[in-house]
Amino acid sequence: MSTTQVSSTTNKRSMHENDPLDDFTVREISLNDVTKRVYIAGTGPAVIVMTEMPGISPHVARFSRWVRDAGFTVYMPSLFGRDGIIATANESAAVFQRACISAEFRALAANQSSPITKWLMALARLAHKECGGPGVGTIGMCFTGNFALTMMLEPSVLASVVCQPSLPMNDPAGIEISPDEIQAVRHRLDLEDLTVLAYRFEGDRFCRAQRFATYTEALGDRFIAKVLPDNAANTDVAPFFEQHVRCPHSVVTAHLIDEAGQPTLAARDEILAFFSQRLNH
16 A cells, blocks of 8 residues: 555544554564564565654554555564553653663663664664565654664664654753764765654654754754644643643654644654655665
């Protein structure tokens, strides 16, 4: 199916109920001596969908199904939280706190990449080997947002989307990648004529304009920034967002409005078209 055939009526599962994820194949994948659960669905070139906080929610799973239905094989690794559930505000806060102190993530440190990105790049290599095609797409959101940029260091990754990158938490202008690595990413983008797509809401307090400015300074016109108005965000959100986020934030998941003509749905379609352009030739 082409990206233009993906309908906003696809996957009409309730976003208010836990998702059994029963249309995904579940695999335990060991890479770099680390084993993680990965949910896989679809056929075609691979796209790695990295979950936002507090885990693989029904909204994240819905986005992965849209990617699948656009003609790709989705690899959705479980990185934190309980898979498929709508977590309570308290459970979500606990997941966030555990991730912040985990050795896999660098929640507060600017100018360095989280160690988990090494595993994710290995997953991209495996996915490319299993699915073929010219390369792999990847999208990171919120806590994992910048991971998609770091993954451009992996040659198999041809299309990266950075959604509301929220790390480091304590530096609005900071970016979670080392100077050497972002220079290497810029060199590759220039050499191979590639771009990175990025999305945020204008009033997002966790991903502010200063961060996108830093990316633009480092990557120039290879960094395609898209800023959505706050009034485009869905206000019917899960407990975690209602109590702990309290601002427009998740462009293609929790704050997406699944109705024709909505800016968030247009962002979804742009992302699917971007993957198609890079991975289906």
